Amino acid sequence: MKTQAKNIQGRGYPVERGGFVPDGQVHWSLAGYLTHLVNGCLSLVKGMGLTFGYFSHPGRIITQQYPENRETLVMFPRFRGRLALVMDEAGGAPLCTACGMCEKACPNGSISVLTRRDSGNRKVLGRYLYRFSQCTLCNLCVESCVFGAIRMAQDFELAAYDSSDLQLVLYGKEE
Amino acid sequence: MTEQQAGLAGDIMENGVAMTVPPGFSIDRREGHTDEYFLNMGPQHPSTHGVLRLMLRMDGENVLEVVPHLGYIHRGLEKIGENQTYLQNIHLTDRLDYLSSHINNLALCLAIEKAMGIGVPERAEYIRVMVCELQRIQSHLLWWGVLGMDLGAITSFLYGFKERELITDIFEEMCGARLTMNFFRPGGSFADVPDTFIPRVRAVVERMKSAIDEYDTLLTNNVIMHLRTKGIGVLAAETALAHGCSGPVLRGSGVAFDVRRSDPYSIYDRFSFDIPVGTVGDCFDRYKVRMEEMRQSLRIIEEAAASFPGGPYRSKKYATYNLPAGSYYSQVETARGLLGVYIEADGGPKPYRIKYRSPSFANLSALNDLAAGHKLADLVPIIATLDVLIPDIDR
Known part of the structure; x- marks a missing residue:
C-alpha cells in the first residue's frame, strides 16, 4: 500500500471565504465564480495601476543611484567605517597614549598597540596594528578610548582581493 | 554501500x-x-x-x-560568548537575528541591568521603544518584500525595500551601522540620538501609513497571493503552543500572546497598541498579522515621538560589568517572537554560560506539521510566512 500524506489539501480558499472545502473537492457556484473572476482581475489591475503611478510620478522614488553617485556620496558623521587614528591638529602626532584600552575592549583581537620608549624614557606609541579582516566594526574600541584618539572613518567599499591587504599598520609603519 | x-x-x-x-x-x-x-x-x-x-x-x-x-552556518555564538565580556557579548547578539539586532541588543542589556540593578533614564527608555518598533517595521518590510519575491512577484521586493531604506537611514545616522547595530548598552545606549531623529521618524511614520495601503493594493488584495496562501499551511493553536512557537506565527493561529503585553519590558506598558490575531492559522493569517503589526508599531512610535523627553540618554557607565553570581533571564518580543537570554554568571566579567532562546528555532520546528501533505510549491509560502531567520536558528 502506498503511504498516504497526512492531510493532503487542495488549492483554493476555505468555505467561509467564498467557495471551497478542504477535502480536496472544490465546490463552485456560478455567482461565486464570477465574483471571484472579476475581483481577481480587478486586484491585478489595481496593482499594475500603482506601478504605472510610480512610472509617471518618479518624484516619489527615494532610492539612490549608487555606483553612479559614488563620488558625491557623503556618509553620516557617525558612520562606522574602518578604524583610524586621530592626529594632533598642530604637530600631526597621534593623540594615542598607547594605554591599550582599545586592545582590551576589542572582542576579536583586531588591535595591537605596541609601545616604545622615547628619548625621555617615557612610554609612547610605537606601532598601532589593526587587523581589519577580524574587525566587526562594533565601535567598542572607540567607546573605550578616553583620549578620543581613535575614530571610525567614513570610507566605504572596503573589500580586498587578498586578506593580507587588510592587515593595516595605522601608525609606525616601516618605510 | x-x-x-x-x-x-x-x-x-x-x-x-x-x-x-x-x-x-x-x-x-x-x-x-x-x-x-x-x-x-x-x-x-x-x-x-x-x-x-x-x-x-x-x-x-x-x-x-x-x-x-541545521548547522550550516553554526558559529557557536554561545560558546564564543563565554570568552567575551558582557559588553562584548552585545555585539554578538547582533548576529543572532540580524533583522532584529536592536531588539536582541536590548534583550541582553535587560538581563545585565536586572543583574546589576542598573536604572535606565526616561529618554533612554523612549529611544529603546522607538528604535525597537522601527526595527520591527524594518524587519517586516524585508519579510514582506521577500515573501512577494518567493511567490514570484519581484515588484514587492523593490517596494518593500523602498521604505525600509528610510528606516535604515535613521539607524545609520543614529549609530553608524545599517545591520549590525550594537547600539544599546546597559543603562541606555552608547550615544544620544541626533537632533534629526524625531523629524525623520515622524516623516517615516507619515510615509509608512500610505505605504502600507500601497502594499495592500500590491499584494494583500492580489488574487494570486490569495490563491497561494489561503488555506495553505494551517497551524492549529494547540500545535503552535506545543512547538513553542511565538510571535506572528503564534498570533496568526489565534493566540494573543505578545511579550510586550504579557511581560512588559522597558516602557511598553505605557503605550496603547492592539495585538492582531488570526482566525484560521494559515499562511494568509500570518501575513495579515504581520501587516497589522506594522500599523500597531506605527501607533507606538507616533505616541512615543509625541512625548519624547529630554535628559540623559544613559545612566552611570561602568568600566567593567561584573554580574553577581547567579542566573538571570530576560525576554523580549523580536520581530519573529520571543527571544530569551539566560545568563549563568559566576561573578566575573564574562558569563559562565549564556543561552539564547531564539524564536526562529521554535517556529521552525512546526514546519513539518505545516508542510506535510502540501505540494512542493506550497512549501515556499509556508517557509516565507514562518519567517525563520537562519542565523537565529543555528546561532
Whole structure:
C-alpha cells in the first residue's frame, strides 16, 4: 500500500471565504465564480495601476543611484567605517597614549598597540596594528578610548582581493 | 554501500548517490513503497531565506515529510560568548537575528541591568521603544518584500525595500551601522540620538501609513497571493503552543500572546497598541498579522515621538560589568517572537554560560506539521510566512 500524506489539501480558499472545502473537492457556484473572476482581475489591475503611478510620478522614488553617485556620496558623521587614528591638529602626532584600552575592549583581537620608549624614557606609541579582516566594526574600541584618539572613518567599499591587504599598520609603519 | 551501512547521520543511496539524511529518515523500499523519493532543498536555495537545508520526503509533487537539517552556518555564538565580556557579548547578539539586532541588543542589556540593578533614564527608555518598533517595521518590510519575491512577484521586493531604506537611514545616522547595530548598552545606549531623529521618524511614520495601503493594493488584495496562501499551511493553536512557537506565527493561529503585553519590558506598558490575531492559522493569517503589526508599531512610535523627553540618554557607565553570581533571564518580543537570554554568571566579567532562546528555532520546528501533505510549491509560502531567520536558528 502506498503511504498516504497526512492531510493532503487542495488549492483554493476555505468555505467561509467564498467557495471551497478542504477535502480536496472544490465546490463552485456560478455567482461565486464570477465574483471571484472579476475581483481577481480587478486586484491585478489595481496593482499594475500603482506601478504605472510610480512610472509617471518618479518624484516619489527615494532610492539612490549608487555606483553612479559614488563620488558625491557623503556618509553620516557617525558612520562606522574602518578604524583610524586621530592626529594632533598642530604637530600631526597621534593623540594615542598607547594605554591599550582599545586592545582590551576589542572582542576579536583586531588591535595591537605596541609601545616604545622615547628619548625621555617615557612610554609612547610605537606601532598601532589593526587587523581589519577580524574587525566587526562594533565601535567598542572607540567607546573605550578616553583620549578620543581613535575614530571610525567614513570610507566605504572596503573589500580586498587578498586578506593580507587588510592587515593595516595605522601608525609606525616601516618605510 | 547499502542502506544498512548507514553512518551517523544516515547515508542513503539515492539513484547511486549517497545522500546524508537525518537519523530515522528513511524510505520503505519494500514492494509497493517505491514511489517516494528524497529531495534536498537548500542550503543555497533562493527561497529558504538564507541557508536553510531541508530534506523532503516526496511522493510525486506532494511533500510527505520535511526535516530541517541545521548547522550550516553554526558559529557557536554561545560558546564564543563565554570568552567575551558582557559588553562584548552585545555585539554578538547582533548576529543572532540580524533583522532584529536592536531588539536582541536590548534583550541582553535587560538581563545585565536586572543583574546589576542598573536604572535606565526616561529618554533612554523612549529611544529603546522607538528604535525597537522601527526595527520591527524594518524587519517586516524585508519579510514582506521577500515573501512577494518567493511567490514570484519581484515588484514587492523593490517596494518593500523602498521604505525600509528610510528606516535604515535613521539607524545609520543614529549609530553608524545599517545591520549590525550594537547600539544599546546597559543603562541606555552608547550615544544620544541626533537632533534629526524625531523629524525623520515622524516623516517615516507619515510615509509608512500610505505605504502600507500601497502594499495592500500590491499584494494583500492580489488574487494570486490569495490563491497561494489561503488555506495553505494551517497551524492549529494547540500545535503552535506545543512547538513553542511565538510571535506572528503564534498570533496568526489565534493566540494573543505578545511579550510586550504579557511581560512588559522597558516602557511598553505605557503605550496603547492592539495585538492582531488570526482566525484560521494559515499562511494568509500570518501575513495579515504581520501587516497589522506594522500599523500597531506605527501607533507606538507616533505616541512615543509625541512625548519624547529630554535628559540623559544613559545612566552611570561602568568600566567593567561584573554580574553577581547567579542566573538571570530576560525576554523580549523580536520581530519573529520571543527571544530569551539566560545568563549563568559566576561573578566575573564574562558569563559562565549564556543561552539564547531564539524564536526562529521554535517556529521552525512546526514546519513539518505545516508542510506535510502540501505540494512542493506550497512549501515556499509556508517557509516565507514562518519567517525563520537562519542565523537565529543555528546561532
